[in-house]
Amino acid sequence: MPTPSPDDLARAESRIALTPDFPTPGVLFRDIGPVLADAGSLATVTAALAAPFEGRYDLVAGVEARGFLLAGALAAATSTGLLPIRKAGKTPNPTASVDFALEYGVATIEAAGDLTGRRVLVVDDVLATGGTLAAAVSLVEQLGGEVAGIAVVLELTELRGRERVPQAHAVFTA
Ligand SMILES: O=P(O)(O)OC[C@H]1O[C@H](OP(=O)(O)OP(=O)(O)O)[C@H](O)[C@@H]1O
């Protein structure tokens, strides 16, 4: 995939939609839906997520739900496998489970299988408090996988998630 230009990146970033007080009062929700809906912006974001990790992973993991969208796009674009990391109660016979706190709630993630020998790129839309990505890293490691990298579309710097996942690559910051 060609590396996106600064203009391509600026066009994609301008499509992030802001909604105050969603899903709870005090949260400024940043929606990447309009980025995904635009073909050029989706290609830009997919390429920018993958660029630092080229040739270093053979499986892309995404956390339900918005992480699935990016993991699917990235896995298809780079001819790698895809690991859906699901919220609690959706995976038959899970072999790993991690509880964590969110900016607006609590959650559990689960997955099944054996990732021994797999190099896993963990992707998500937003890095906020870092709870989701730290939990996803822990889950991949519980399954025996090696985390080859972490990539997000948007890092919300004031929530300081980077303290929990310092190695994360963010395409955009806010
Ligand atoms: O860094 P954190 O504080 O953990 O927050 C980031 C996470 O929060 C959102 O997911 P959410 O659980 O709202 O689920 P969704 O993707 O199903 O909308 C977002 O998609 C990230 O996964």
Ligand SMILES: Nc1ncnc2[nH]cnc12
């Ligand atoms: N402020 C926010 N906007 C969009 N997604 C989020 N996930 C966690 N916090 C978020």
